[in-house]
Amino acid sequence: MLKGYKYRLHPTATQAEFLIKTIGCTRFIYNKLLEDRIAIHEEAMASGGPRRKPPTPASYKPLFPFLCEADSLALANAKLHLDTAFAKFFAGTAGFPVFKSKRKARASYTTNNQHGTIRIEEDRVRLPKVGFIRFTQHRGFDGKIRSATVSMTKTGKFFVSLLIEQADEPWVPAEHKVGIDLGLEHFATTTNDDLVTEKIANPRNLRQAEARLKQAQRALARKKPGSKNREKARILLAKKHEKVRNRRHDFLHKLSRRIVDENQVVVVETLKPREMMKDRRLAKSIGDAGWGEFVRQLEYKCKFYGRTLIKADPWFASTQVCSACGENDGKKDLQTREWTCAACGTHHDRDVNASLNLLRLAD
Incomplete structure (x- = not known):
């Protein structure tokens, strides 16, 4: 049985910068792979010939050197996520995959645990190419770490979700x-x-916070685009939305x-x-x-x-x-x-x- 455990990360400024870069690189790879798949399909439809093989994340590194700084497993997982999206589309359970927006899409990336590259020591968790990051482990677990998903909220908070392989729980007979x-x-x-x-x-929860959200949205709309005050107002609004979500x-x-x-x-x-x-x-x-x-x-x-x-x-x-x-x-x-x-x-x-x-x- 696979079970996820989510914890709050407390990275240093350098670590936070690397995590943000990796999130951006995985989003870039996902969009680039999707763009190429669409182009390959259009070429095959126009020519009537066989489709060429889609590129891999590693094939983009000579063209975009900044990808070499990111975790290679995170880039590989971006391709797997796109493959899953297409599989769901062809199965009829989801729509056609869409491009990920920097502003709207969930900011996250997933990396795998290979030979103990992801492990916990005291109050720190080790992630590939990042090293040990301080985190709050509010509950323990028994099992093997399979992968880790790092995510960032709109307010700049970082979280890690560890996928743990555990033994199946025994079935409980019906009493109530x-x-x-x-x-x-x-x-x-x-x-x-x-x-x-x-x-x-x-x-x-949303109805109760509606007046405060409306006030914060109006304050954001009055700020000059690109100014520091607008960024402060954006974070304040994001915090209010985050509070509603957390309460729910x-x-x-x-x-x-x-x-x-x-x-x-x-x-x-x-x-x-x-x-x-x-x-x-x-x-x-x-x-x-x-x-x-x-x-x-x-x-x-x-x-x-x-x-x-x-x-x-x-x-x-x-x-x-x-x-x-x-x-x-x-x-x-x-x-x-x-x-x-x-x-x-x-x-x-x-x-x-x-x-x-x-x-x-x-x-």
């Missing part, structure tokens, strides 16, 4: 089950096998871990947030909730701790079917929060009824 219905009024409504229902409030992830991590700790079988509905966000009235609230990230966390934490996760089919009518008699009363709009079954007369809370129907999928 829970059904989880996701929503906006309440982030989640859960019902366990003892029929105990809990409604978890939606923190609405903190809430999702604590909730998902509590659910996995308390239950051995977890049933959650499968939503399609991207399609749901096409409704402009709900798009911001749906994005703020983070349903997709919550389900992703449940999925890998269930795998790590030997639990069973059941994803309900997107077309499963959890809100339409009566949990008492099984009668389907038809589709109900979002404004209908309570309803009475026409067949058996049972009065339902919409979210509680949905969580009960999801819970039954665990049987």
Whole structure:
């Protein structure tokens, strides 16, 4: 089993400069390889002949000497990431690969552990071509380091994510089950096998910080482009966005871990947030909730701790079917929060009824 551990890095000024250069080199290689692949495809289509072999990252070094300063494994991983992007495109699970922007793309690079080039000694972690960097190891691990991904936030903070190879956790037999219905009024409504229902409030982190974000964005817009004050205003705005993201992830991590700790079988509905966000009235609230990230966390934490996760089919009518008699009363709009079954007369809370129907999928 592979598991990631993320830690905060505290590089010196020289080390930070090298990390930024390596991130830039990997982004450059990714864009150059993508550009060449597009050109090779267009040439083959025009000539009708066989396609020439795409270049490798090493073939660019004579043309661009600055690439020699970067970690060669980081450049090789950029090519692997592009290969993965094309594989997903041809499989129909993702769109066509796009060029990485310096301003918008995630600033990161990945390097592999070859013959102990990545290792931890006391409060420092060693990375290839960088050496030992001081870091905060807030939790330990047992296993072999496979690779390391170095990332930089918009506020200039550095993190390293170590991919660790560990033994698989034993499967845990089912003792407690829970059904989880996701929503906006309440982030989640859960019902366990003892029929105990809990409604978890939606923190609405973005909505609460909206006024402060708007003020910071206006302050940034008034600054002169290229000035030091504009850079200060940009960092201030990035810090506010980072705070919103950290609060959201903190809430999702604590909730998902509590659910996995308390239950051995977890049933959650499968939503399609991207399609749901096409409704402009709900798009911001749906994005703020983070349903997709919550389900992703449940999925890998269930795998790590030997639990069973059941994803309900997107077309499963959890809100339409009566949990008492099984009668389907038809589709109900979002404004209908309570309803009475026409067949058996049972009065339902919409979210509680949905969580009960999801819970039954665990049987």
